[in-house]
Amino acid sequence: MEKQYLLIIDVPGIKDYVFGTDRLVEIRGASALLDKLNRKKTESFLQNKLGDSAVKRVFSNGGAGQFVITAKKADLENCVRELKGFFAKKSKGGLRLICGIADFSEENYAEALTHAHIELKKEKEEESIIPCTQLHTGYLQECKSCSGMAFKLDDYAGEKRVLCAVCAEKVEYGTKRGLWKEFDKHCEEKGMEAERPRTFEEIGDRCRARKGYTALVYADGNAMGKLVKKIGSREHFKFFSDTVDDSIREACHEALYENCRPVQGKIPANILLLGGDDLLVYLSADTAFPFALDVAQRFEEKTEEKFSGNSFFSELLQGKGLTISLGIAYGKTHTPFSIMFSQAEELLKSAKKAGSQDKMRGEYYAPTYIDFHLSSNYNQSKVSDSRKSHLLLHGTRPVKLYQKPYSLPDACELMDHARNLTEAGIPNTRLKRFGYAPSLGKINGTLECLKLYTRTSKAQRKVIWKALERFECMPNIPWKEIRDEKGETLEATTVLSDMTELAGFMRK
């Protein structure tokens, strides 16, 4: 007998699959393949097997999906088994699909969803075996990207590499337009040609402020899990996930178009992951900060506008939009991608934490925060280690040489003041000395700043004064004293190093 079922799908280990290599072509290929299977192929596969009218999509993006299916249980189970095989075949065993099925009726949506999630979780725990067995006979070569069993010699952008079947398939997809296609279309409508760079080097070469410097921007939605739990109907779930997915894509494409114009014929950026509430973009260091701030603003505006037309969500969100948090890892072109990625992840977490502690937060709202770090200044691979050992001075009171993370309005002003500093014509060497001054310690830092300050022209002094004043670092240059209620100093921080770090990427 035919009945209605709720089918949910998930692809575990996406980040290992997509980011487990240091090559741009493989990363974007893996991401493109996943996107295609997830957003387009899953629904059409189900429709082909069960009939168009039997499949109603709730959502299918960001590596997950939800469908309402009308079918016989046995037919649905067979179909799901084949769908799993399809995912494994298309990715040569690189991707594993897991599913959860539950009885469905419109009235019991929330309950069905909970049941399906329990089934999904069971499957995730049961079958956590790696799909391909790895043989090491000694005669065979290892895949240069993942150490799997080699399969073929690959040639991309003048580099020959021995690769396994999984990685070779990623390259195959990486040469296609993938996630770039929709951005390309956006640019075409604006009358701009959007040629995509082939390698990380081609992106770093196009950094106009400091050649060879790049950045990885990692963003994801705030308070999404909490919001999703409040949704009680299929229509609301569909509306919610469509709104989030559309808004993050539109915001990304528009912000890329505005902030990453072509340099030497190519756009200095690549989209590595986009959809659901996730965004990962690798770009030239000079474009990263303006791009990130722009994306955050646009996402909030778009979701606010779209949700304002829906009484359920506008009430729940009290008329506000949704927000994202952002981590930006700056580095050099040759910084291993795995380091950039783990730092961006760490920075995103720290930004989220700051947002959740902000006094503007609400039950389903946390303001956007941004954290960033330049890895080439330090030798630690963890951001927190660099901050502990290089950016924290111990005296009678702790002195923090940074004020990161920043709220979105603060980050906007930080960028404006950093730009003003470079545009005021303060020589680069002097700006660098300013940036280094806080690390001389509480007293010597002040003396060095005063020395540099008095030697600067009157017009430039005004720019510096304004910048430091905005972040409460002028009265006791370059420090901001954090005091308790009695007026006792707890610690001191400074904006100066953060600002000069950023200024280094503003010079044209």
Ligand SMILES: [Zn+2]
């Ligand atoms: Zn491989």
